[in-house]
Amino acid sequence: MIKMQELRKDFTVRVKAGRLRREKRTVAAVDGVSLTVEPGEMVGYIGPNGAGKSTTLKMLTGVLAPTSGEVSVFGLTPVPQRTRLALRIGVVFGQRSQLWWDLPLHESFRLLRHIYRVPPAEHEARLRRCRELLDLDGFLDTPVRQLSLGQRMRGEITAALLHGPKVLFLDEPTIGLDVVSKQAVRSFLAELGASGDMTLVLTTHDLADIERLCDRLVVIDHGRVVHDGTIEALHARYGSRRSLVVDLDEPLPPGFALPGASMGAVEADGHRVTFALDGSSAGAAVAGLVAVASVRDLSVVEPDIEDVVARLYQAG
């Protein structure tokens, strides 16, 4: 579905060197990315600011010509076959509106129907679905310039879907949204993905988006892929584990050990103990504990993806 082979994009920038002289400097925004995305995959594409995420998406959508390397979507080469590709993909740039600024939202949708030559019945059906799921009805008649960011983003996502694309590229679709709007966007995208035939590539700085939506996580830094796999694989690689925190009536007997778990912090004079689970299930660990001690309370703490990713960015 999507293939990138040693994809690269250099930007030459002129920087001041001395009073009048200007020097050319080359920045490798994307520095040899090779990735394949299969139909139906939901890929989270993350990385620190300036990592090259947006630049990659622009090369995938035909906005930017690569400096070198190969890229294809649906077997089409984005820049030379841009207009054919455009009919089959949906694009949302969170930072840049594609709607008609001075027209009511529904007018933008009507114009898009013409641009993509969507038969009226199909258009109606898709629009109806978006109106229900994204709750658009309250502001369909409002000029786009008067919409709130969250309302507009829901409009943008609808606009990207009205021609029924099977591949959707989203560059920071949740940027600047409040918790409720984020949830709305996420569950809508999750529903799209659940149908199984929608391929989705999404960049974000909110890792909750990824946890909720993506089974595959690609991390880039300085234009290079530094991780490609599931979130679990990322945790495994960086040794982050779930942990079990127990409150006990009495401290554990000296020399106590749980199979498949290692003892971490001991607090409150031995009344609170944290175990890192590396192999054992939470259930087995609890069973092992109640056999020797009286457990007053317990909680299982999921590893924090933010921490892992922060460590990953710092390593780069």
Add this chain to the structure above:
Amino acid sequence: MGDLRIYAALAGGKWRSMLSYRASFAAEMLSNLGATVLDVTTVFVLFRATATVGGFTLAEAILMTGLTALGFVLADMTVGNIDDLKRYVRTGLLDTMLIRPLPVLPQLVFTDLPLRKLLRVAFGAAVYTLALAANHIHWTPARVLLAVLTPLGAALFFGAIFVLTASFAFWWVESGEIGNGFTYGGRDFTSYPITVYSNWFRDLFAYALGFGFVAYQPALALLGRTDPLGLPAWAGFVSPLVALPAVAIATLVWRTGIRRYRSTGS
């Protein structure tokens, strides 16, 4: 052509957006007309001082001015909107046109319906028609054809210049008004008989860049005058063809430019 319907819909959208700023629309229409009227009156003022300019009478000179004005406003009305390109390039807004299943140039150019420029076209056409009447032209079928084709050729030529100079923005984001300086300079050049300009300047603009074939040369052919600068009589009759290489070059530059587009960080 299904595409035409798309652009008509887009133009309609633009039109409705504009109606939300109704007052500025009227003001723009008037200032637009004012600019063209001023161009023509400049020629009259010039002839107040002398009876002939560069060997041409007022009526003859007005024929060139009228041709230029009509060709230019036609081009301005259809593709003048491309002047916006530099803003789209600088802000990276061109991204949103590149993800649409339509070529970028018509998206930029045909999605505006500059009715505010219609008054100018009417004015240009009036000046041209009056100049044709005032010059006692000896009409032949070839001259009739030339009289019709010349403004169209001029429009194509100026259209090409509009596209060409706007494309500078792909190489030089801060191109500002330099492109416009060239476009409007070219228009002013062809508004007068080119015999008034000094040699090297005339050679460059009239012959190397082709502006001499927009109005001057065809006007000679219409008037039946021999060229004081020595080109044969048939040169005037084929002049409208100069639009073709101009369009070809503009297309090439545009295509090269758009591949250089680099968006902005986001």
